[in-house]
Amino acid sequence: MSLENKEQLVRYKGKITCNRSILMSIINLATREICGVSGLANISKFKMLNFIKKNNNQGLKVRFNPNGTLSIDVYVRIYYGYSVPDIAYKIQENIKNGISAMVDMKTAKVNVHVMGVDFEQEETDITA
Numbered sequence: 001m002s003l004e005n006k007e008q009l010v011r012y013k014g015k016i017t018c019n020r021s022i023l024m025s026i027i028n029l030a031t032r033e034i035c036g037v038s039g040l041a042n043i044s045k046f047k048m049l050n051f052i053k054k055n056n057n058q059g060l061k062v063r064f065n066p067n068g069t070l071s072i073d074v075y076v077r078i079y080y081g082y083s084v085p086d087i088a089y090k091i092q093e094n095i096k097n098g099i100s101a102m103v104d105m106k107t108a109k110v111n112v113h114v115m116g117v118d119f120e121q122e123e124t125d126i127t128a
Helices: 003-011 020-032 047-055 084-103
Strands: 037-040 060-064 070-079 107-118
Touching (some): 020 084, 084 107
């Protein structure tokens, strides 16, 4: 293939669109895969963050930057006993890798907000 043909292919590739709900699903799955994450936080409970309510997706906020990258905010609850910095780093990497692999988009930044700590429920012995 000549250089001119390659340039034409690049020029006429077209436009890729991705529904916001697909991105939200990818982010949700990538976050919940991390050991120590209890789940996404219900951020509508926090009065300061009521402006995020419009997303209808608890614990996630996605912004499309003018340069074509994504800025993502994830609000999570974690289990007691796990390292917050370690979990936050793993969430960031998993989201970046998931979005890159599934929709071939780049993430400018992934902000992880830990909104609370949950304690695992202990199973009670019914026979006792």
